[in-house]
Amino acid sequence: MKKHKLKVGIYGFTGCAGDQLTILHSEDELLDFFSSVEIKSFLMAQRINEEENLDIALIEGSITTQEQKEKLKEIASRTKIVVAIGICSCYGGIQSMKLGLGGWENRFKKVYGKTEISLTTAFESQPIDNFVKVDYYIPGCPIEKNQFLKAFSRIINGNPPELYRFPVCTECKWKENECLLLKDILCLGPLTAGGCGAVCPSYNLPCVGCWGPYEEANLTSEYYLLLEKGFSPEEIVRKFRNFGGKKIIEYFKNLKRK
Numbered sequence: 001m002k003k004h005k006l007k008v009g010i011y012g013f014t015g016c017a018g019d020q021l022t023i024l025h026s027e028d029e030l031l032d033f034f035s036s037v038e039i040k041s042f043l044m045a046q047r048i049n050e051e052e053n054l055d056i057a058l059i060e061g062s063i064t065t066q067e068q069k070e071k072l073k074e075i076a077s078r079t080k081i082v083v084a085i086g087i088c089s090c091y092g093g094i095q096s097m098k099l100g101l102g103g104w105e106n107r108f109k110k111v112y113g114k115t116e117i118s119l120t121t122a123f124e125s126q127p128i129d130n131f132v133k134v135d136y137y138i139p140g141c142p143i144e145k146n147q148f149l150k151a152f153s154r155i156i157n158g159n160p161p162e163l164y165r166f167p168v169c170t171e172c173k174w175k176e177n178e179c180l181l182l183k184d185i186l187c188l189g190p191l192t193a194g195g196c197g198a199v200c201p202s203y204n205l206p207c208v209g210c211w212g213p214y215e216e217a218n219l220t221s222e223y224y225l226l227l228e229k230g231f232s233p234e235e236i237v238r239k240f241r242n243f244g245g246k247k248i249i250e251y252f253k254n255l256k257r258k
Helices: 018-024 029-035 067-075 085-089 103-111 145-156 168-174 221-227 233-254
Strands: 007-010 040-041 052-061 063-065 077-086 122-126 137-140
Touching: 007 018, 007 145, 018 029, 018 145, 029 145, 052 067, 052 085, 052 145, 067 077, 077 085, 077 145, 085 233, 103 122, 137 145, 221 233
Parallel strands: 007 040, 007 052, 052 077, 077 137
Antiparallel strands: 063 122
């Protein structure tokens, strides 16, 4: 008996499209990827796209306009499993670094001036789970090919993805990198989800948190450690917020600073 192929759609909203490109650039695995499921919509990869009921929707990018919000809800309404791929979709991305701080309208006007935009209504960038239920998250900036393919394989076989459950610091130790925090460099490795291979610290550059918050991270400990090293509260908070987006907001609301 021929096995029924799951119907999959891949969509992109506000972001750099790096997550979709990661899928396309997985050249050795791409044929297996496309043959294992029935790709109904993937604008970056195919000319003919069908908007119909889906088993799985892989969604990249944050939501920044009313038009995107409506499109996202429409996709979710005809999809069984919604998967957020990439940091922008999962947490809002770097464009959400000031989410909830106010002043978005002024920042918007600095970019567009008095230009009247009539096509759609823009608003502050937000992750997709602010508008629809998300079943699974695959972080990354962009997503890492091997982690994505393993996660996708589990999802299409009816299992939840098993993501890496360790911070960037673990990957640094595997590579025998010298800890940058010991050099009094503001590194977010202890707070950031692993999976990138500690690429920045391996070149003596501090982790900026672009894979999003590590679930078991001790943010309070890191915050006070950086204070002791002479960094200002404002600088620390700004670094924490760069890629933490929505997930970091509630933490800082409750943090009692020295």
